[in-house]
Amino acid sequence: MSPTTERPGAVPDESAGRDAAERSWALLGLECVQCGALHPVTDLPRGCPACDSAGRNSNVFCRYAETAPLAERLPYRGIPDSGQGPTPLLPWEPNVYVKNEAVHRTGSHKDRFAALVTAHAQAAGYQAVAVGSSGNAGLAVAAHAATAGLRCTVAAFSWLPEATRRLFTDLGADLRTFDDDRDRIRVVRDLADDPETLTVSNITDPVVGSHPLGIEGYKPIAWEIAEQVPGDVDHVVVPSSRGDLAWGIYLGFRDLHQVSGRPVPRLHLVEPFPRLSAVLGGAAVTDRFPGDHGRLYSIAGDSTTVQAHRAVALSGGTAIVVPDATADAYYRSLCRRGHVWERSSTTVFAALTSLRENGTIRDGSVTVLVATSHFFKGL
Ligand SMILES: [Zn+2]
Known part of the structure; x- marks a missing residue:
């Protein structure tokens, strides 16, 4: 063994000799x-x-x-298995299941997105990735970029929790923080002009959603649900900001319908204040929708997207508002029972109650709640 190949504490390098994925x-x-x-x-x-x-x-x-x-x-x-799924489906109540996305490598569904975009970056010859995020997406992309041997720039808000800031540093990301969202997006937009860097998040106003090849990574959630639930699924309830996850899950069920004829369930998107709800009520999808997201950071933001609207419209679903105070009550109740999901994830349990009360979800119909993230993200 060459004395230069080993050093104390060295760990195996997953990225060494890793082949690019095939289109x-x-x-x-x-x-x-x-x-x-x-x-x-x-x-x-x-x-x-x-x-x-x-x-x-x-x-x-x-x-x-x-x-x-x-x-x-x-x-x-041929995407390397980075632990991006399948995830467990937990029986919750009769005819209600919870898809537990918190078990991923960095604790959220965003690992599925990150696996696809970093595979794409490698295959397309990029040397770096850039993402605008102060939480789940940034941590997932930074971790998968590290595995793939890609540099990673994360543009975050200055209010980023100190613990999260340390995690970005530990993952080797180039973390840049901003007080103003326009400054933050401007940096990501500038990086989109760099031929070595793949930009994977929003740079437009109005926003469109994240990189479409990464959103494809959410389709297996639908495919897994179809295998894990006995019979057809009637409703899927999803926390939502710009609708990446909901649109990806819709596309997955659409694929299943095209391949096997299975019905597409109704997708219900949960938000902390009216955005998509306002669009369904007649507002323009390009409007700004100011509101207080409280501690529901993962589904914050004052805009919605065409893809979020289409996920609801094409599946016959709805948008449900769950404000921070309601989510907090469910979060505390779930914690007291030992369930460890982030506040934004617990909105789906409150939404289930609302959807039952307004008659959208009836007795006997089958519902899947998507719990997106681990409560450690609330650090
Ligand atoms: Zn177009």
């Missing part, structure tokens, strides 16, 4: 969520170019060959 043959292009235009598979940090130039920004999503089996309906195959 799925079935991926035909990127389709606009809003106007339906089909674009070549390339990075579109401003979303659909046609909608962008019209001032009505919209994300794009992957279109696959209609004959493609589920296994080919992810943009890459």
